[in-house]
Amino acid sequence: MNAIEKKYAVSRIEDLASTVRNSINNRSRVEPLNKKQMIKLLQTGKVNAKKNSDISYYGTCIYSLFDWTPFLFIPELSDKQANIKKAKLAADVQETKDAIMLGDNNIALEFINKFAGRCKKL
Known part of the structure; x- marks a missing residue:
């Protein structure tokens, strides 16, 4: 060559x-959910709140209070x-x-x- x-x-x-x-x-x-998808899941009641979440800890990051794992791309x-x-x-x-x-x-x-x-x- x-x-x-x-x-x-x-x-x-x-x-x-x-x-x-x-x-x-x-x-x-892992594909994260965008805000539009999160809002739709919240509005339809498909997402569950995490158990024993400390609301004062999360402050304005309320999306952290919910369990999104079933909706993430695995x-x-x-x-x-x-x-x-x-x-x-x-x-x-x-x-x-x-x-x-x-x-x-x-x-x-x-x-x-x-x-x-x-x-x-x-």
């Missing part, structure tokens, strides 16, 4: 890794699971880059294809 081909192959790996990393981040993010991955997947991804990226930079064309192509296959599983 010449320098231009290596640069292209590495950029391809980095683009794919970025896409996978974004997917992992999206699958591990992430597919926990933070720990997401971090493990991202660490595996980083190791795979480095291994593939090394194969591209240090191996011949056949080895580099083999590693690129293996990397793409492993990314689908993350």
Whole structure:
């Protein structure tokens, strides 16, 4: 592989890794409720007050008096699971880059294809 081909192959790996990393981040993010959604839940009586809440402690932050957890988007991955997947991804990226930079064309192509296959599983 010449320098231009290596640069292209590495950029391809980095683009794919970025896409996978974004997917992992999206699958591990908790989506907060916006104020409009909170008001609608309060008006319809679907949200329950927390038990043993100290009203004087919360002051004007009355939304803290209610239990919103049943209405939050539950992430597919926990933070720990997401971090493990991202660490595996980083190791795979480095291994593939090394194969591209240090191996011949056949080895580099083999590693690129293996990397793409492993990314689908993350």
